Amino acid sequence: MGLAYKRLDPTGDDGFACCAAQMFLASGEGVVFRGALGPWFRADSKQFHLDAPAAKALLEVVIREYRDKHEGKAPTQLFIHAKSSFQDEEWRGFLASAPPETSVVGVQIADGRDSLKLFRPAKYPVLRGTALVYQDNEAFLWTSGYVPRLDTYIGPETPNPLIVRVQKGTCPLEQVLSDVMGLTKINFNSCLHNDRLPVTIRFADAVGDVILGAPQTGEPKLPFKFYV
Template identity: 30%
Template sequence: MNIRYIPEPSLQFGQGQHLCPKAGIYDYHPYDIGQVRPDKITIGIIGKPEDVDTILEWLRDCKTHIDGKLGKHGAASHPNLFLNFCGFNKEIGFKSEIVYDDGYIRKLNNSDFKDIIEKSSNLESRIEGIADLYLSEIKFLTKNKRPDVILCVLSKNFLSLVQLEENIYEDDYEEDNKGDEATEEDDNGNREQNFRRYLKARAMQYNVPIQMLRESIAKPISGMQDPATIAWNFFTALYYKASGTPWALIRRDSSDSTCYAGISFYRSRDNKTLQTSIAQIFNEVGKGVILRGEEIKVDKYDRTPQMSEDQAFNLMSLSLKEYFDAIKVFPKRLVVHKSSNFSPDEIYGFKQAAKQANIFQIDLVTVMPSNLKLYREGAYPPLRGTHLKLTETRHLLYTRGSVPYFETYPGMYIPGPLEIRLFEHDEAPNLICDEILALTKMNWNNTQFDRKFPITIECARNVGEILKYLHPDDNMQLKYSFYM
């Protein structure tokens, strides 16, 4: 065994490189500056009248500087972690602005909500009824206007009616310790009910990404993130959903191209079938596609979900074809991340699909949580980037932990490492682990860069959560912006 420290990976921005997404955008602007990009983002906005007014006022306030989180004595509290927000305008940072007029504002009647609540016999009918109010206005905006992103504002009282738990703007950051709390079963106990997932799935048919947000983000209460962090996360996600590229991985060689794919399995809402989703097979700048796989049969003696040789081949072949259609070139290298072990059939199927596309460099990597832990002297946990080689094909990697750039450990619980298992690898194990650490920074929904899982795995899970709410004959969107 040997141990090493992987320095925090930098990201590429429009006019320079930086460790931190916030500071990078602040100082060097988005990656796509100087290219075709969303320098104006046209929004639609839907919600109750008082909630819409609150969010519109907040959006106006966010045009200018917002101070970072302050400590107990008024001084900046870990300024690198809680960086002040630069403002969303054309002069600094994103160098973009929000535009809309009264025709893009669609206000829902309080009486319509009350009527649905009184007449709903169970949670499912309540969720579908309220979602229909939003979907009707989404349809209107997409048919009669040209929004880049539609904001669906949810009131605080409304959230309790649909039992929605949305953690995007809350302070509880241990996403890897959470299960699937944001789901409920109906009165018959056999179907998952989740308002956020249902609305995102049903809204896909209108071909415009939606952003759901609470009206309470305008005046954060205890337990929520500070105002500057909320603004950073919201406007980064908004910029990405409007087809912008906030930042990108740094390529080792401009002549090389690497394609990253994440495989994840998800169950149907009634828990009766198991399907697979391949999430965002993408390149270094996050451009790529999402596809839905076939139903998986689970062996009664081995409950680990696995694809057949044909399923693995078909899924990867179709994914690479869609990737080519989007990027206009096949990659030279394919990296596949999966949250469970690769079976021999899966390995053969993936390799054959890669070979068919003239890709001869392939890495098949399992990325999963580990119960093993390392300890260091002092009060702080191991550094993020700590890499322990157990064997040539088994490694431990701390993607959460103490972060020198933040000058603290920004978590609430003792972090655990990921276990990295190399089933097939043409690249060096050290480089594969370096990439996994860098890929944890490619989540455009959150600007605190010490995520636990690489975007390949995190995206795959998010996609599966939404896909289960689509009917088999529904068209799905290929872009990740519809699932975040």
């Protein structure tokens, strides 16, 4: 599940933003849900954070849709991807709506282009899929780079890493990194071999534009194909 936000007035000071969630199943199928409108943008951190009731309400809708597609069964694991960190208040809201059998994991995915460059003494740059783990729950991950199968690097410059951080919940970092790599290959609106960003993060701004352009009232869930 990816969290998407869009500010109503990027030049204003009220911080009001529209929120949406994108749920992606193992099959690659996705659904977009309209979340709450509220003062989610924090000017001090330049990040978005829901309050507990909004987080609870949003995840309830996602879980309900998942149950509808899986004969009433709840997911065993639910990963929430966001560019922002997860505050304790909003995380309490997410956990409040998760059933007991569902393990919820919060993963922050940030751009690491200004943090680290990795050079490889060869004709081509670092291999796609390289990970540099520097904490038990955090790593640099190169989702773009040299692909041996294609025997080339599809890119114009030295690849930049993502910073992948398991901030809430418990899950092996290796599994999270593997999931992020897989999610860079389901951008069905492109003929690229892979995208640098996982689909949960790539479409945050695009989905935000769509939900912001729609009436700010309750809205039914929509299949992800309507946004690509």
